Amino acid sequence: MESGIAIRETKFAGVFSDSQRIYTRNLTPGIRVYGERLIRINNEEYREWVASRSKLAAYLKLGGTFFPFERTTRVLYLGAASGTTASHVSDIVTEGKVYCVEISPRSFRDLLFVCSSRKNMIPLLADASKPENYVTMIDRVDIVYQDIAQRKQTLIFVKNMRAFNAKAGMIAIKARSEDVTRNPKEIYSESIRKLESEGYEVADVIALDPIEKDHAMIAVKGK
Numbered sequence: 001m002e003s004g005i006a007i008r009e010t011k012f013a014g015v016f017s018d019s020q021r022i023y024t025r026n027l028t029p030g031i032r033v034y035g036e037r038l039i040r041i042n043n044e045e046y047r048e049w050v051a052s053r054s055k056l057a058a059y060l061k062l063g064g065t066f067f068p069f070e071r072t073t074r075v076l077y078l079g080a081a082s083g084t085t086a087s088h089v090s091d092i093v094t095e096g097k098v099y100c101v102e103i104s105p106r107s108f109r110d111l112l113f114v115c116s117s118r119k120n121m122i123p124l125l126a127d128a129s130k131p132e133n134y135v136t137m138i139d140r141v142d143i144v145y146q147d148i149a150q151r152k153q154t155l156i157f158v159k160n161m162r163a164f165n166a167k168a169g170m171i172a173i174k175a176r177s178e179d180v181t182r183n184p185k186e187i188y189s190e191s192i193r194k195l196e197s198e199g200y201e202v203a204d205v206i207a208l209d210p211i212e213k214d215h216a217m218i219a220v221k222g223k
């Protein structure tokens with residue numbers, strides 16, 4: 001545990017910075033999720049949010065401007081894996097919820113462990129391409145956040161945005177999951193066109209290279 005570092009809240013509520021690294025306030029003091037650094041300042045504990053481990057942190061580090069997470073936000077998180085990024089979102093939406101959808105039973109076991117100590121994280125072993133299978137288990141969400149490395153990512157995102165009538169969303173596009181032979185920029189443009197044709201306003205697009213090669217984060221506002 002380190003101390004003596006000066007940090008301040010950034011323009012994004014719940015995200016802190018010491019000018020080099022970013023942090024969230026640990027909802028479960030003393031507990032690390034992925035080996036991240038913990039620091040203690042004025043009786044509060046903060047967890048480093050490591051950009052090379054989290055595309056949402058990479059997005060912020062690279063100048064992302066759209067950040068729809070607030071204290072009471074309810075988030076549908078698709079592709080939660082073992083809960084690395086979802087746990088930081090859980091630190092931010094302290095009075096909201098993070099519904100964590102994950103398809104892999106192996107990752108889900110680790111996710112269950114993280115959710116067991118976090119009152120606002122709810123694990124769902126499900127396929128994000130079939131929101132009809134979990135829509136009745138969730139009463140309302142504000143934001144859809146998606147990070148699934150598989151084909152038809154944009155289509156799956158749109159299906160979920162629609163199923164939950166979400167007011168905003170963020171999708172981390174992995175170009176190589178769509179087509180390894182195509183230029184990633186073409187794949188991002190195609191995704192943007194699809195989102196716009198579905199009536200969503202694209203609020204921000206940030207390529208995540210070099211932190212995450214051939215990935216981009218696209219943020220949209222709902223209809």
Ligand SMILES: C[S@@+](CC[C@H](N)C(=O)[O-])C[C@H]1O[C@@H](n2cnc3c(N)ncnc32)[C@H](O)[C@@H]1O
Pocket residue numbers: 053054055078079080081082083084085086101102103104107126127128129147148149150
């Ligand atoms: C890149 S990892 C996610 C990392 C995680 N978002 C983080 O930052 O901590 C992608 C995850 O999406 C999951 N996934 C892929 N297709 C999925 C689907 N159709 N439904 C739910 N999860 C899916 C994979 O099993 C994998 O755990």
